[in-house]
Amino acid sequence: MTSRQVIVAGVGHTAFGRLTGRTALDLETEACRLALRDAGLAPGDIDGLITDPGPAQGVLQGIEPHYVRLGRTLGLAPDFAGTELLGGASSVSSIQRAAMAIGSGLCSVCLCVYGDMALSTEGSFAYPRGEEAAFGFFGATGLHALAARRHMARFGTRREHFAEVAIAARAHAARTPHAQLRTPLDIDGYRASRMIAEPLCLADCCLVSDGAAAVVLCAADRTAGLPARPVRVLAHGQAHSLGTFSNPEHFDTLPAARCGPVTLARAGLTAGDVDVAMLYDCFTIVVLMQLEAYGFCKPGEGGDFVTGGRIGPGGALPVNPSGGLMAEGYGGGMLHVVEAVRQLRGTAEGRQIAGAEIALVSGHGLAMNTHATLILGR
Amino acid sequence: MTRPARPESPVAASVETVAGLEAAACRACGKLFLPVAPVCPDCWSNRIGRRRLSGRGEVATFTIYRQAYDADFPPPYVLAVIALREGPRMVSNVIGCAPESVRVGMKVAVRFVARGDRILPLFAPDVGAADPDSTRTDEENQRD
Numbered sequence: 001m002t003s004r005q006v007i008v009a010g011v012g013h014t015a016f017g018r019l020t021g022r023t024a025l026d027l028e029t030e031a032c033r034l035a036l037r038d039a040g041l042a043p044g045d046i047d048g049l050i051t052d053p054g055p056a057q058g059v060l061q062g063i064e065p066h067y068v069r070l071g072r073t074l075g076l077a078p079d080f081a082g083t084e085l086l087g088g089a090s091s092v093s094s095i096q097r098a099a100m101a102i103g104s105g106l107c108s109v110c111l112c113v114y115g116d117m118a119l120s121t122e123g124s125f126a127y128p129r130g131e132e133a134a135f136g137f138f139g140a141t142g143l144h145a146l147a148a149r150r151h152m153a154r155f156g157t158r159r160e161h162f163a164e165v166a167i168a169a170r171a172h173a174a175r176t177p178h179a180q181l182r183t184p185l186d187i188d189g190y191r192a193s194r195m196i197a198e199p200l201c202l203a204d205c206c207l208v209s210d211g212a213a214a215v216v217l218c219a220a221d222r223t224a225g226l227p228a229r230p231v232r233v234l235a236h237g238q239a240h241s242l243g244t245f246s247n248p249e250h251f252d253t254l255p256a257a258r259c260g261p262v263t264l265a266r267a268g269l270t271a272g273d274v275d276v277a278m279l280y281d282c283f284t285i286v287v288l289m290q291l292e293a294y295g296f297c298k299p300g301e302g303g304d305f306v307t308g309g310r311i312g313p314g315g316a317l318p319v320n321p322s323g324g325l326m327a328e329g330y331g332g333g334m335l336h337v338v339e340a341v342r343q344l345r346g347t348a349e350g351r352q353i354a355g356a357e358i359a360l361v362s363g364h365g366l367a368m369n370t371h372a373t374l375i376l377g378r
Numbered sequence: 379m380t381r382p383a384r385p386e387s388p389v390a391a392s393v394e395t396v397a398g399l400e401a402a403a404c405r406a407c408g409k410l411f412l413p414v415a416p417v418c419p420d421c422w423s424n425r426i427g428r429r430r431l432s433g434r435g436e437v438a439t440f441t442i443y444r445q446a447y448d449a450d451f452p453p454p455y456v457l458a459v460i461a462l463r464e465g466p467r468m469v470s471n472v473i474g475c476a477p478e479s480v481r482v483g484m485k486v487a488v489r490f491v492a493r494g495d496r497i498l499p500l501f502a503p504d505v506g507a508a509d510p511d512s513t514r515t516d517e518e519n520q521r522d
Contacts, residue, residue, distance in 0.1 A: 128448075134493075134496070134498060135457060135498070136447070136448065136451035136455055136471065137457055138447035139447055142441050142443060146439045146441055146457075149441060150482070153439070153482035194444070194445075195442075195445075196444060196445045197441040197443050197445065197457075198442040199441075200441075244411075245459055246412050246466050246467045246468065247467075251438075251439055251459065
């Protein structure tokens with residue numbers, strides 16, 4: 001797919017949580033500094049910059065795009081630059097865009113950055129949903145509740161199945177020192193969680209966070225002498241469903257059903273080869289739908305698949321071993337990439353998946369319109 | 379952060395001038411679609427007319443909002459995707475019944491409701507649809 005092999009050379013991130021007094025720009029530069037140090041590179045080595053401004057900054061870009069503000073602050077004059085606009089798929093798509101640019105020879109060392117003050121910015125996730133706000137359609141939870149209700153009606157999926165996803169995420173996060181939400185959750189705690197938009201309760205929703213994360217991608221021919229064990233970009237893909245809510249399929253399937261299996265096949269893999277599944281987990285239902293879309297189980301069987309702790313620590317398919325958006329922190333999807341890299345390097349410490357060789361990272365965004373898939377390998 | 383103003387609904391805008399629910403109708407291929415748009419999403423023809431719909435359909439999916447997002451929408455309220463009998467689907471509210479009684483597949487009929495300075499197409503349980511002879515007119519139903 002690409003003419004030059006692309007390597008993840010460095011990763012870095014700030015704390016995640018409520019970071020009063022910080023700014024998104026401040027956090028982004030910290031994440032970049034950490035990722036560059038991890039890569040063993042210097043600012044002058046960077047010749048590409050792709051950014052994901054997150055939900056709060058995304059609507060505030062105005063006439064100055066996010067990459068311009070960050071690039072100017074970092075003193076960059078890159079050969080390739082841009083800002084992704086795929087909602088929650090933007091972090092993964094930033095990696096894709098960087099990999100394509102490096103593969104095509106447009107740049108050689110590309111910085112991919114997510115950052116936002118989403119928790120400290122009031123109403124980050126309470127936005128009106130276009131024209132349908134006339135009917136009280138606000139935020140992301142109500143939208144995904146429509147998909148959750150369809151899944152329950154079509155397949156008999158129960159709230160206990162959603163709970164399995166939330167409980168697994170919290171169990172993973174308990175083993176992740178930097179996670180924002182490390183207290184365990186059990187089924188009683190899940191049932192006590194207040195309803196936001198039925199059938200989704202607060203425990204079905206991911207966190208909202210202040211924080212930033214950055215990843216340095218590098219052409220393989222530039223990695224001689226770099227300190228970290230290289231992680232290879234094996235394949236990537238996208239699929240989008242841009243139709244209106246009038247599309248009868250809209251709440252039943254994700255675009256992942258198209259790009260997921262295809263992207264795995266491009267790397268010569270199937271779902272069964274995946275050791276680390278970093279699935280975009282904005283809501284519990286989206287994890288179930290992705291397990292089905294990627295072929296980890298059949299359509300409609302996501303609920304049964306996650307039952308019994310299968311995606312939790314020590315399960316047959318640990319999903320988001322860092323805790324993901326639900327418990328590690330809302331990192332746009334870039335933290336998912338960071339964790340995949342750590343697992344493949346073998347540096348995930350107390351949560352390391354033994355012998356991890358293949359990682360799948362997904363991004364899902366907007367009104368369930370966008371999906372991006374990234375396959376990384378040791 | 380300044381929240382963006384809530385835009386007008388083209389669905390709502392289209393019904394303020396007519397007596398019933400309408401969909402866009404492609405004059406080239408016959409496709410019926412919502413919301414009204416300047417081009418047919420199937421064949422890209424720009425010869426788009428309007429067609430009056432029955433206003434009947436069923437709940438394809440729904441959620442009960444329990445958290446307040448906006449002062450104009452105190453919870454609980456039911457946001458639903460309505461599958462109209464003629465094919466198009468639209469986002470709306472289910473009213474006229476307890477939120478807890480709404481089900482996927484429930485038959486509903488349009489009810490125009492003034493909300494602020496606008497008239498919106500909302501949906502209420504369709505009592506007539508429960509009757510095997512669903513071709514009866516509204517007038518006949520009212521005699522029951």
